[in-house]
Amino acid sequence: MRIGIMGGTFDPIHIGHMLAAEAAYDTYRLDRVWFMPSHIPPHKQGAGVAGEERLQMVKEAVQSHSAFEAIDHEIRRGGVSYTFQTIRELQALHSGAEFYFIIGADMVNFLPHWEHIEELAQRLIFIGVRRPGYELALDELPAFLHDRVMLADMPVVDISSTDIRERIAAGHSVRYMVPDRVYEYITRGSMYEI
Numbered sequence: 001m002r003i004g005i006m007g008g009t010f011d012p013i014h015i016g017h018m019l020a021a022e023a024a025y026d027t028y029r030l031d032r033v034w035f036m037p038s039h040i041p042p043h044k045q046g047a048g049v050a051g052e053e054r055l056q057m058v059k060e061a062v063q064s065h066s067a068f069e070a071i072d073h074e075i076r077r078g079g080v081s082y083t084f085q086t087i088r089e090l091q092a093l094h095s096g097a098e099f100y101f102i103i104g105a106d107m108v109n110f111l112p113h114w115e116h117i118e119e120l121a122q123r124l125i126f127i128g129v130r131r132p133g134y135e136l137a138l139d140e141l142p143a144f145l146h147d148r149v150m151l152a153d154m155p156v157v158d159i160s161s162t163d164i165r166e167r168i169a170a171g172h173s174v175r176y177m178v179p180d181r182v183y184e185y186i187t188r189g190s191m192y193e194i
């Protein structure tokens with residue numbers, strides 16, 4: 001069983017995340033993709049929106065795809081969401097599975113700074129996708145990562161959660177930048193004050 005994990009802050013989830021997951025799913029014939037919101041992202045100040053709300057948006061986003069699902073592993077564990085710890089735990093729970101971790105180009109370049117990256121890179125393969133504004137410089141990564149990062153081709157999407165939050169704050173539309181069900185959820189709720 002090949003399981004892709006799309007980890008993120010998802011504040012909110014947007015179509016860049018969906019296309020990255022689909023590109024990895026399609027290119028590497030994954031059986032499932034688990035979308036996993038972090039509790040506290042390791043290198044950010046934290047998410048503005050509570051974990052339960054971000055998880056609910058992820059659940060809305062994956063509803064129409066039979067191989068995509070939301071997992072609440074990091075939200076339930078609490079604390080800072082270090083990926084090495086998560087993968088240790090998920091591998092203990094799913095011993096026959098091969099794990100792939102899907103990341104955008106910004107995160108590929110940042111991989112050398114992840115906690116216990118050497119151990120993590122032995123436990124899974126990273127699937128990187130292009131993202132505007134970030135060069136994918138695989139040969140500049142440390143040698144131990146060279147055969148641990150594979151690429152998947154997706155249509156480049158110049159969208160970030162920051163951009164979406166800023167548009168909402170300025171009173172602009174984000175319809176179609178997020179999956180329809182996420183848009184409806186955002187407009188019904190009060191977390192972004194649409």
Ligand SMILES: Nc1ncnc2c1ncn2[C@@H]1O[C@H](COP(=O)(O)OP(=O)(O)OP(=O)(O)O)[C@@H](O)[C@H]1O
Nearest residue numbers: 007008009010016103104107131157159160161162
């Ligand atoms: N437009 C995009 N294209 C490709 N990958 C993306 C895109 N947006 C986010 N990702 C990737 O998805 C993962 C989760 O991203 P995250 O939830 O932090 O979204 P973000 O848009 O980068 O958020 P923020 O703007 O708040 O920093 C990361 O690996 C990131 O590189």
Ligand SMILES: O=C(O)c1ccc[n+]([C@@H]2O[C@H](COP(=O)([O-])O)[C@@H](O)[C@H]2O)c1
Nearest residue numbers: 007008009038041042082083084114115
């Ligand atoms: O474990 C780490 O050191 C680490 C450092 C940076 C990012 N990550 C993970 O990478 C995923 C994307 O991160 P982010 O901050 O862009 O949402 C998310 O699952 C994070 O927990 C993990």
